[in-house]
Amino acid sequence: MRTRLEITTNRGLEDLVIEELRRLAVAAGLTDFAGEHRPHGLPGWAAVAAEGPPGALEALALGLRSALHVVRPIHAFTLEGDDPLGQIQAEVAALDIPELAPEGVRFRVTSRRTGQHPFTSEDVQRVAGAGVRDRAWRAVSLKDFDVELRVDVRDARCLVGVQLTREPLARRGERPYLPHMALQANVAWALLHLARPEPAGPPRELLDPFCGSGTILLEAAARWPTVHVAGGDTSEASVAGARANLAAAGHAGEIRVGDAREADRLWADRRFDTVVSNPPFGKRIGPNMSFTQLFGELLRALTAVTTPDARVALLVYKRGAFNQALREHPAFAVRHARVIELGGLHPAILVLDRVA
Ligand SMILES: C[S@@+](CC[C@H](N)C(=O)[O-])C[C@H]1O[C@@H](n2cnc3c(N)ncnc32)[C@H](O)[C@@H]1O
Structure with a gap:
């Protein structure tokens, strides 16, 4: 039928x-x-x-x-x-x-x-x-x-x-820590999928340097049982929450308190082949900090902690600032870009290849 x-x-x-x-x-x-x-x-x-x-x-x-x-x-x-x-x-x-x-x-x-x-x-x-x-x-x-x-x-x-659905399918079930700013799980899935589409093999080491409650890490661990997930966030509450979420879902992972702009120091002992994240986009990124600066420092730090064949997928609300930062950090090049709708806003999913 x-x-x-x-x-x-x-x-x-x-x-x-x-x-x-x-x-x-x-x-x-x-x-x-x-x-x-x-x-x-x-x-x-x-x-x-x-x-x-x-x-x-x-x-x-x-x-x-x-x-x-x-x-x-x-x-x-x-x-x-x-x-x-x-x-x-x-x-x-x-x-x-x-x-x-x-x-x-x-x-x-x-x-x-x-x-x-x-x-x-x-x-x-x-x-x-x-x-x-x-x-x-x-x-x-x-x-x-x-x-x-x-x-x-x-x-x-x-x-x-x-x-046929009562709740949206992106509501994956109870999580001990679910803050307001948590990313929709199906958008996290899309970022991961576009970073590592089938039939390419799964990533080995995946980092979310702005991990918040860990939605991307949870989704990655559910999708690829062999991947090692790592997350960083400046907020201690988020780090504790992400740890609790991973543990409750039965996933291993390492979450550290730290600034994404200093990922090279925070993760000096690790090398990642995949980075997937949704960086902050509101006003609270710090005093005297522009988004171009934030993205520039992020890309600089990622150059130090990624493997030469790394893929980076980011959900970017400030595209102009990001493109400017990318021009100043040519180690990464855009391989895929698409605009989506999320909560009435229109961020872009940008997938970058490490090219230098
Ligand atoms: C948009 S939220 C990420 C939400 C996350 N994907 C989730 O599902 O919960 C951005 C996160 O970046 C963190 N953050 C802001 N500035 C940061 C920085 N410079 N380095 C690391 N984390 C930062 C915030 O504490 C917040 O948790």
Whole structure:
């Protein structure tokens, strides 16, 4: 049977979702895999389809490391006429949704709306909910629901589906230390993937010199069981937190308190073939410190602690400052760059090769 799914991620990472699921599907023996970037023009979405036993593609999608949510699409239609809300209610009422068939099932509707409309996403949720109840009485429960119906509107297109994920897949489970500034785990995965894409072998020694709570190190250790991970941070609380997070996940790793700009002294006893990090981007990088200076000193220190074939992947918010620093430190050259969306901001993932 052919299954089609729609999967959300951060804008700019859609191709990685398709690539990851394609690899899983082929390994699991599913056939005729197809992937589409930004179906219906939706940034942050990927559509995938494959032939296989019922439930097989869903099970693989729910294990994706690059994704946020998985949706089983049910219906897509174009809004026409002068009563779009009435049309949404009628279209939803006409749908056969197997997940809503059992007695006592509770549901909720969520909606994302992009474009100019004379109605809000709350209006869409209200009329779509009324549509479900027109057809079969099912109770709405915003918190305690069994089925989450998504009714997204993009310009004149309305897309209806059942969301199979309750929490975003990037929420990997309990961690003893989860500060506000922790990186989204699927973005950490993307940085690692772009630094060391398959089928190149896994890294041996990986450093995150601004490790914070250790998200990148946790993700690296989960992905490559043989890698040695190391992290540094100037904040003692972060270092303690990262250590606790690694220990709770059953991973070894070495975390040291120290300044990334002095990584050459901090890690004088180690050489890294891979460096992956998201440097600070807010105002608090220190008095009289410019981002060009921070990045310049980082690149200088990394030159001393990396192997000649090293790869560096960084999430950079201040691209101008970074490019200037790179011009002054030609030991590294950009091999890949892409802009992503993260929390309403648009940082770049930059992958560097050590070239000198
Ligand atoms: C954007 S956060 C990293 C978040 C981390 N990826 C996580 O998931 O928790 C940046 C981190 O850099 C640290 N930091 C700031 N300046 C630093 C410096 N000069 N050297 C090392 N760490 C620094 C901060 O304490 C903060 O933990």
